[in-house]
Amino acid sequence: MFTLVVPPAYGWVVxxxxxxxxxTNMYLAGAVMKGRKEYNVQYPNCYATPGYHKNADEFNRIQRSHQNFCEGLDQYIVMTVLGGLKYPIACAVGSIFFFLGSILYQKGYSDTSLDVQTARFKKGGAIKYIGIFISLYSTGALAYSMLTA
Structure with a gap:
């Protein structure tokens, strides 16, 4: 039988x-709202239409970087909440990497002077993957300790 104990430092994970x-979402969404105003992309359009909107690429990069954050957030939270039961401080620090990296990802991806393929990592966006791998490892370690108990 395995007994699960919530560690005292789990509040940092929460x-x-x-x-x-x-x-993080409010910060990233703020950039999208600013872009909507600056590039005249009105609701209900999620993205700007090339050929119709003059600065479609510029706006779409901002919107896409926010969407990238939203697409991976649910998996990240689940892994952090679970992995934090085993390694709460590591997962809390990983959260800082993930959220800061998501902001830096948007800054790089939104920079139209950079190539789309490398822009997302040019300004530090890759550090979000440190947070993802910390949570992934922690969740795997928790599962292993539960299965071998």
Missing amino acids: LGAGIGPFI
Whole structure:
């Protein structure tokens, strides 16, 4: 039988998985809202239409970087909440990497002077993967300890 004990430092995981996504999403969404105004992309359009919107690529890069964050967020939170039961401090630090990396990803991806393929990592966006791998490893370690108990 395996007994699950919530570690005392788990509150840091709760902050990272509960408050971090809200703050990061608001920051990234703010850039999208600013882009909507600057590039005149009105609702309900999610993306700008090339040929119709003068600066479609510029806006779409901002929107796509926010969408990238939203697409991976649910998996990240689940892994952090679970992995944090085994390694709470590591997962809390990983959350900082993930959220800061997501912001840097947007800054790089939105820079139209850079090639689309490399832009997302040019300004530090790759550090979000440090947070992902910390949570992935921690979740795997938790599963292993539960299966071998």
